[in-house]
Amino acid sequence: MQDHPQHLTTNKPDMGSPSHGAAGAGLLFLREEEFRTAQDMLFFAMRDLTNAPDALLAELGFGRAHHRCLHWVGRRPDMKVGDLLDILAITKQSLARVLGPLIEQGYVLQVKGKSDRRQRLLTLSEKGVALERKLFEIQRERLAAAYREAGGPAVDGFRRVLRGMTREQGRKYLDDMEAVRAKGSRSPV
Amino acid sequence: MQDHPQHLTTNKPDMGSPSHGAAGAGLLFLREEEFRTAQDMLFFAMRDLTNAPDALLAELGFGRAHHRCLHWVGRRPDMKVGDLLDILAITKQSLARVLGPLIEQGYVLQVKGKSDRRQRLLTLSEKGVALERKLFEIQRERLAAAYREAGGPAVDGFRRVLRGMTREQGRKYLDDMEAVRAKGSRSPV
DNA sequence: GCTTATAAGTCAGTATTTATGACTTAGATG
């Protein structure tokens, strides 16, 4: 076990939202139910969010893997291929099949790193920026509706929990991107 | 005066969490950045959550599709095959390839509906319940850690946003399951 | 300079998940 021995009842009851009645009797049940509900909601939310851009992608002969690729190259311009592999957590071959067409069709550009010329730093071309933006807008509509409906404080909680679900490697990227945003400088990955 | 185009700033600024400084100059940028960060976090959170049970599934020759199936059959016992198709939003053939082995190997049971005997109502066997529970516990660990770290109010916000991201069809299921929970009665789908 | 290590690209072969479309069987329903 890890540092959090949370088998069933011994946990701190610190996450109870007041939205359930019935305290006392089924406390354990309610706690389990809360997590199952979270699974349900994550499933539905992701299903509906990822379905949204599919039509546009399909028109171009692309799929979700291409979208992920465009998203991350857009997020971290001049990213190394190896870093993209780390983020996507797929194999080099899987990436090649996706990245190849994006490069051939001029959505993604490669430039040799100047400090290390083995590296192929990835950026979006104008065409790539345009496509990524279209895809982004589609998902943003869904997210914006959700944010509006849920309200500001909820959004903060949303982010806190998502961050909590993310392992160290992902958190480093998130922190790094926030640092880039704050300081305007690109920090090492 | 301002160097940012005015037509882009006319949105309602009602979801701003106070976690960013720098108001005024890059308001539009911050609002877009918020959604992009949400995409990042959803990607990482789902990547790490879905990776967690993969090893156990792989031991049994199953994949994530089998997990989804077990999850939903466990969530809504006596569910019709057609309802499962609606939830998973896949084709009958895709489901068959996943559901078939689960039935053959005794994880999922079928019983004919008594009001309509064309229906095959799905439930988990004891074996299925046991497997689903193991898978659940793995994901619960991640979720529990996240909930603990984020705190109770954050969890409520998390749920509110996820619900906001979900389309009508999914919301109906969520509402229905809450109703089942509250009243103990199974309501129609 | 030579050796070793690294970044990226590539090839061959395979597995998984999903899709489309056509069809069958059983049972409900008018």
Add this chain to the structure above:
DNA sequence: CATCTAAGTCATAAATACTGACTTATAAGC
């Protein structure tokens, strides 16, 4: 009885991912 519906099935194909081996170019240590 005719028709609709729930489920299961077959054939085919696409997208996404995997393993393992190999090449090329470049960097870095000795």
